[in-house]
Amino acid sequence: MFKRILIANRGEIALRIIRCCEEMGIETVIVYSTEDKNSLPVILATKSVCIGPADSKDSYLNQVIILEAAKLTKCDAIHPGYGFLSENADFAKKCEQSGIKFIGPSSKIISQMGDKQHARELMIKNGVNVVPGSKGIVKNYKDALSVAEIIGYPVLIKASAGGGGKGMRKAFSANEMKDAFNCAQKETINAFGNGDMYVEKLIINPKHIEFQILADNYGNIICLGERNCSIQRNNQKLLEETPSWQLPEELRKKMGEQAIIAAKACGYTNAGTVEFIVDKNNNFYFIEMNTRIQVEHPVTEMITGIDIIREQIRVAANLKLSVSNDDIKIQGHAIECRINAKTPGKVSFLHFPAGQDIRIESYLYNGCVISPIYDSMIAKIIVKGKTRLEAVRKMRRALKELVIEGIKTNTEYMFFLTYNRDFVNGNYDTSFYEKNNAEIMGLIKE
Ligand code: ADP
Numbered sequence: 196m197f198k199r200i201l202i203a204n205r206g207e208i209a210l211r212i213i214r215c216c217e218e219m220g221i222e223t224v225i226v227y228s229t230e231d232k233n234s235l236p237v238i239l240a241t242k243s244v245c246i247g248p249a250d251s252k253d254s255y256l257n258q259v260i261i262l263e264a265a266k267l268t269k270c271d272a273i274h275p276g277y278g279f280l281s282e283n284a285d286f287a288k289k290c291e292q293s294g295i296k297f298i299g300p301s302s303k304i305i306s307q308m309g310d311k312q313h314a315r316e317l318m319i320k321n322g323v324n325v326v327p328g329s330k331g332i333v334k335n336y337k338d339a340l341s342v343a344e345i346i347g348y349p350v351l352i353k354a355s356a357g358g359g360g361k362g363m364r365k366a367f368s369a370n371e372m373k374d375a376f377n378c379a380q381k382e383t384i385n386a387f388g389n390g391d392m393y394v395e396k397l398i399i400n401p402k403h404i405e406f407q408i409l410a411d412n413y414g415n416i417i418c419l420g421e422r423n424c425s426i427q428r429n430n431q432k433l434l435e436e437t438p439s440w441q442l443p444e445e446l447r448k449k450m451g452e453q454a455i456i457a458a459k460a461c462g463y464t465n466a467g468t469v470e471f472i473v474d475k476n477n478n479f480y481f482i483e484m485n486t487r488i489q490v491e492h493p494v495t496e497m498i499t500g501i502d503i504i505r506e507q508i509r510v511a512a513n514l515k516l517s518v519s520n521d522d523i524k525i526q527g528h529a530i531e532c533r534i535n536a537k538t539p540g541k542v543s544f545l546h547f548p549a550g551q552d553i554r555i556e557s558y559l560y561n562g563c564v565i566s567p568i569y570d571s572m573i574a575k576i577i578v579k580g581k582t583r584l585e586a587v588r589k590m591r592r593a594l595k596e597l598v599i600e601g602i603k604t605n606t607e608y609m610f611f612l613t614y615n616r617d618f619v620n621g622n623y624d625t626s627f628y629e630k631n632n633a634e635i636m637g638l639i640k641e
Contacts, residue, residue, distance in 0.1 A: 196512050197221055197272045197296070201265040202240065204276030205255065207556045207575060208488070209236035212274045215504040224268045226261055228254035230566050235558045242268055249568050255279045258286045265295050272296035272511055274504075278570065281487040282309050282358070298511040300465045300486050307461050308484045312355040312393045314461075318481050321460040323453050326472070326480040328395035336376035340369060342394040349399075352376050354383030355391035360430025362386065365397055398480065400626040401472035403427065404439050405485075406454035407495045408467045409506050411516045416458055418451045419495045419503075420525050426618070428628045433605075434612065435491035436530040437498055440583055440621030446477055457484060466492075466507045472625075490533070490575070493556060497529035497579040527552075527579050528586040532594065532609045534574040536602050539567035543601030548593040552579040565602055573604070583621060587613055611638040 199222040202209050209225060213236055216223045225240035230249035237243045244264045247254035254260075256279060265273055273290055275281035281299065284306035290297035299305065308314045312332055318325050329342040332355065343350045343366065352375050354362025362383030364375035376392065384390045407419040423439035424432045439447075454469035461484070468485040492503050501518055509517060534557075545561045557574035565573060576593050580586030594610040615631050617623045 196514075197270075197508065199224060199241070199268065199270045200298070200508070201226065201261070201268065201270040201273045201295075202236070202276065203255065203261050203273050203280055204278070205231050205234065205236060205569065206558045207572070208276040208490075210239065210558050211556055212276060212504055213240050215502060215508070219505060219508065221508070224264070224270055226255075226264050230568055233563070235560055235563070244268060249566070251279065251569070258283075258289055261286075262289055262293055262295065266293065270295065272298055272508075274298040274508070275487065277487050277490060282485070284309060296511050298465070298507055300463055300467065304461050304463060305486045308467075308486050310355050310391075311353065311357065311483050312391065314484060315393070315481075317460050318457055321456055323457050323460070323481050324479060326395040326398060326482065329393045331393070332391045333394055336373045339376050339392070339394050340372050343369065343372060346394070346396045349397040351395045351397040352379045353393055353395055354379060354387065354389070355393055356387040356389040357383055358387070362392075363430065398472050398474050400624045401425075401474050402439070402624045403432075403470065404442065404450065404473055404479070405468050405470040405489075406451055407489075407492065407503070408454060408458045408463065408469060409501075409503065409510070409516055410458055410464045410467070411510045412464055412513055413515050415516050415519065416455055416463070417516060417518065417520045417523065418455055419499050419501060419523060421447065421450065422491055422494055424491060425623055425625045426612075426627050427625055428632075432491065432533065433628070434530065434532050434609070434618075435494055436528065436583075436586070437494045438525065438528065443477065446473075446479070450479055453479075453481070457481060465510050466503050490572070491531055493554060493575065493577045494529040494531045497552070497554065497577060498525050498527050499523055500526075527581050528583040529577060529579045530586045530590050531575055531577045532590060532613075533572050534576060534597070534599070534609065535571040535605045536565045536573045537571070537605060538603040539565045540602045541565075542599060544598060545600070546596070546598040547574075548576070548596035550589075550592075552589065553593050554578070559599065573599070576609075587619065607639050608635060611635045614638075 201224045222241040224242045226246045280286040284302045287297040287302035333339045349367040364379040366375040403424045410416040422437045424435045426434040473479045554577040578589040
């Protein structure tokens with residue numbers, strides 16, 4: 196087992212990894228930017244190393260300096276968390292070359308699955324359902340037009356290197372294609388320095404359902420069930436739950452099997468997520484595989500009792516998974532709400548909810564300062580109930596109790612969301628936000 200792990204991240208996920216390492220008897224080294232010098236991960240890690248100024252490109256994305264810090268502090272492994280360098284194949288390769296274990300799949304798998312168009316082709320070859328679309332890259336909008344003629348409108352133009360909802364544009368007719376293509380391509384070149392585009396049929400108001408996979412280096416591969424992440428704003432998730440309400444058992448089984456096939460197709464190891472969209476008629480399609488830990492992983496942990504970060508570290512250390520498919524018992528229902536800061540500033544007063552089956556993942560403390568520079572997510576509230584209704588009620592109670600003063604947050608929004616009829620019925624898809632936003636906003640008194 197590793198003696199010391201460097202954490203190349205910040206915020207709640209850095210803390211989550213530090214806590215897991217502490218429980219496993221592993222020392223931690225946190226790297227941080229000057230902006231984060233007073234952060235909870237810096238306080239709680241065994242050691243901390245300042246790696247640069249606030250701007251991520253000079254700190255959390257600076258591969259050379261992070262590797263140097265790992266060598267200087269004699270770390271045997273690096274956990275990248277999510278975002279930043281977590282899906283950067285080049286960084287994973289540099290780690291491999293320096294003999295420092297990157298906690299995640301190999302650089303080869305990251306680059307294979309990170310190229311979404313390539314991943315699509317691999318899935319087609321292995322019999323996994325994908326959204327009808329282009330074969331390979333479309334060079335320009337005229338090629339995109341020809342594909343759209345065949346598959347029919349509406350279509351979604353997507354960036355092969357895309358992520359976080361960037362580099363994606365809808366087109367409902369041929370007239371909209373040129374602008375949609377150029378906008379999506381410009382955005383992806385700016386964000387990822389890569390302009391490879393492909394075309395998919397736009398599935399109208401699908402559900403986003405993803406499957407959590409764990410795989411070790413001994414051919415053991417398990418599926419920890421699914422998460423419904425359809426409540427999204429600008430393609431970014433706001434609330435996630437598991438199991439997915441009213442997902443027919445037969446469909447869940449088929450999707451889970453395809454998720455395993457997808458992971459096997461690329462020789463996957465470590466933790467990964469296979470994402471699907473499901474249409475109104477319960478047709479489901481692979482959209483991408485995330486080769487890292489995800490923000491919403493705790494809901495899966497709540498209902499399976501499995502510590503996914505611990506398994507990630509074990510697999511990276513070449514140990515077997517500590518559980519098999521037969522050990523997995525899904526119990527109850529879990530929901531996660533993402534709490535985002537709407538303004539930066541100092542948290543003047545903080546109170547977190549507590550009680551049975553409530554879990555908080557957050558880097559906040561009384562008096563801490565929220566930087567405007569990084570991601571706005573400041574806390575995750577996760578609850579579990581025996582039934583979905585129990586979980587919903589517990590979430591309401593937790594959100595009611597949560598107090599974050601000094602900055603503006605979306606807490607009230609999430610509270611009213613848990614009373615929304617479509618949410619309560621579990622009857623929602625990715626159009627939820629657009630349909631219900633005005634109504635929920637109307638309930639907030641400011
Ligand atoms: P990213 O990596 O940027 O998050 P994804 O491919 O995972 O991109 O898609 C993000 C979201 O966009 C999905 O959850 C879904 O809501 C929507 N989406 C993606 N592909 C399609 C599609 N073909 N039709 C309809 N919606 C889609």
